[in-house]
Amino acid sequence: MRYLLALDQGTTSSRAILFTLQGEVVAVGRRAFRQLYPRPGLVEHDPWEIWESQLLAAQEALKAAGVGAEEVLALGLTNQRETTLVWDRATGRPLYNAIVWQDRRTAPLCEAFKEKGLEPLFRERTGLLLDPYFSGTKLLWLLENVPGLRAQAERGEALFGTVDTWLIWSLTGGKVHATDPTNASRTLLFRLDRLEWDGELLDLLKVPRAMLPEVRPSDGDFGETLPELFGASIPIRGVLGDQQAALFGQAALLAGEGKCTYGTGAFLLLNTGERAIPSRKGLLTTVAWSLGGKATYALEGSVFVAGAAVGWLKEVGLIAESREVEALARSVEDAGGVYLVPAFTGLGAPYWDPYARGAILGLTRGTTRAHLARAALEGVAFLVADVAEAMAEEAGLPLEELRVDGGMAENDLFLQIQADLLGRAVARPRVTETTALGAALMAGVGAGALDPEGVRRAWSLEARFLPQMPEDRRQALRRGWQRAVGRALGFARET
Ligand SMILES: Nc1ncnc2c1ncn2[C@@H]1O[C@H](COP(=O)(O)OP(=O)(O)O)[C@@H](O)[C@H]1O
Numbered sequence: 001m002r003y004l005l006a007l008d009q010g011t012t013s014s015r016a017i018l019f020t021l022q023g024e025v026v027a028v029g030r031r032a033f034r035q036l037y038p039r040p041g042l043v044e045h046d047p048w049e050i051w052e053s054q055l056l057a058a059q060e061a062l063k064a065a066g067v068g069a070e071e072v073l074a075l076g077l078t079n080q081r082e083t084t085l086v087w088d089r090a091t092g093r094p095l096y097n098a099i100v101w102q103d104r105r106t107a108p109l110c111e112a113f114k115e116k117g118l119e120p121l122f123r124e125r126t127g128l129l130l131d132p133y134f135s136g137t138k139l140l141w142l143l144e145n146v147p148g149l150r151a152q153a154e155r156g157e158a159l160f161g162t163v164d165t166w167l168i169w170s171l172t173g174g175k176v177h178a179t180d181p182t183n184a185s186r187t188l189l190f191r192l193d194r195l196e197w198d199g200e201l202l203d204l205l206k207v208p209r210a211m212l213p214e215v216r217p218s219d220g221d222f223g224e225t226l227p228e229l230f231g232a233s234i235p236i237r238g239v240l241g242d243q244q245a246a247l248f249g250q251a252a253l254l255a256g257e258g259k260c261t262y263g264t265g266a267f268l269l270l271n272t273g274e275r276a277i278p279s280r281k282g283l284l285t286t287v288a289w290s291l292g293g294k295a296t297y298a299l300e301g302s303v304f305v306a307g308a309a310v311g312w313l314k315e316v317g318l319i320a321e322s323r324e325v326e327a328l329a330r331s332v333e334d335a336g337g338v339y340l341v342p343a344f345t346g347l348g349a350p351y352w353d354p355y356a357r358g359a360i361l362g363l364t365r366g367t368t369r370a371h372l373a374r375a376a377l378e379g380v381a382f383l384v385a386d387v388a389e390a391m392a393e394e395a396g397l398p399l400e401e402l403r404v405d406g407g408m409a410e411n412d413l414f415l416q417i418q419a420d421l422l423g424r425a426v427a428r429p430r431v432t433e434t435t436a437l438g439a440a441l442m443a444g445v446g447a448g449a450l451d452p453e454g455v456r457r458a459w460s461l462e463a464r465f466l467p468q469m470p471e472d473r474r475q476a477l478r479r480g481w482q483r484a485v486g487r488a489l490g491f492a493r494e495t
Pocket residue numbers: 010011012013262263264265306307308309310311322323324325326406407408409410411414
């Protein structure tokens with residue numbers, strides 16, 4: 001029993017990593033799946049593709065390591081959050097595509113709730129805002145638009161889940177319908193202080209209670225995988241949302257410690273300990289994890305587009321591969337006065353405008369591909385700097401150093417830009433798959449083989465980026481950025 005298996009179901013790929021109990025990577029499996037964009041602003045995944053890609057990735061990791069399932073102590077599961085699924089209890093058949101966290105279709109629904117003055121109630125109970133990002137209005141949309149779904153849900157025949165719940169259901173062959181508080185805390189249906197579904201919010205969003213999963217602690221018992229999947233059954237002992245898993249995997253275990261993960265989006269989380277700190281500056285209050293039923297909270301700044309901006313550069317043919325962006329952006333000293341606001345799916349923290357759209361400003365005849373590439377990297381770094389500033393003011397806990405991970409954190413130039421625009425050090429650990437590491441370590445804790453100190457021991461520094469930009473230059477750039485954001489806000493409202 002020497003291994004922990006992490007399943008990391010992300011927005012663009014499903015990964016599985018086999019770790020030793022000390023948090024060393026043994027083998028990796030990875031499968032991409034399709035992104036479905038039925039109309040501008042809509043983003044869906046096929047639930048079967050989520051499941052199949054995740055299963056194949058896990059089988060691939062075990063095979064690559066030459067390790068049998070009976071040697072795996074426990075499985076930890078982590079996932080893209082908020083993405084909303086519904087399926088049939090009897091057959092396990094999905095009743096619609098998964099509506100992805102980036103999807104903006106419920107902007108009008110959110111607006112209607114806001115007009116009724118309900119945002120303060122949602123904010124106080126759930127720590128969230130009324131934005132299409134979260135599961136609650138996506139589920140309401142499904143209940144109102146999928147023929148027959150509401151009646152099925154009321155009879156307990158249709159189930160709701162975020163991606164963790166869908167995968168636990170699939171892994172256990174439909175025996176377990178459960179989630180954990182970190183995932184539940186992203187639905188707009190869950191009370192932060194009591195760690196339970198909120199009856200009043202369920203009524204407002206007209207969600208039948210019978211379709212909701214049971215909420216178990218992040219280090220709880222989530223059943224066992226079907227033996228035929230991996231050759232023997234593996235206990236599922238850790239479940240948490242991917243950003244919270246990265247916070248755990250970055251060993252940000254104490255209040256005042258934080259991290260930013262740059263995957264498809266960028267998510268800055270600050271551990272606030274036992275205190276759930278309400279935000280007035282566009283941050284979210286969320287559950288970091290619950291260990292043995294005791295919750296640790298976090299403040300979160302959610303930036304919807306990070307690596308996805310680099311993905312877009314690829315789609316429009318400016319680069320052939322994501323990693324090429326670094327050399328291209330490095331070939332110029334600065335962005336030449338160009339600002340790229342990556343509001344492709346609206347803006348999240350701290351602006352929260354589902355009608356914002358991407359914008360490129362400051363173009364001249366001298367603007368080159370390289371300037372655009374650099375402006376894309378800077379746009380992400382500016383948004384994270386906006387979030388970090390709000391966070392420092394609100395929590396009264398200034399981040400001394402930002403721990404970073406995720407696909408985009410492989411890019412040294414980007415991390416230097418981030419340190420410069422933040423005016424703070426940025427630290428990259430040796431294991432950058434911290435999301436998977438966090439899930440594996442949580443499973444180790446759930447299985448009784450590790451304590452949180454073991455998590456701290458698993459972290460080590462690989463590189464540190466120190467701010468080098470003069471303060472007056474930083475301020476001037478950030479003022480230019482604010483002007484550019486002002487132009488992007490509200491752009492899609494008319495359409
Ligand atoms: N060298 C790089 N520079 C900038 N962005 C990169 C680089 N390598 C990968 N990315 C971006 O990182 C993202 C993938 O990161 P990952 O952590 O795997 O995301 P997710 O978990 O959201 O699927 C992609 O959007 C990709 O464009």
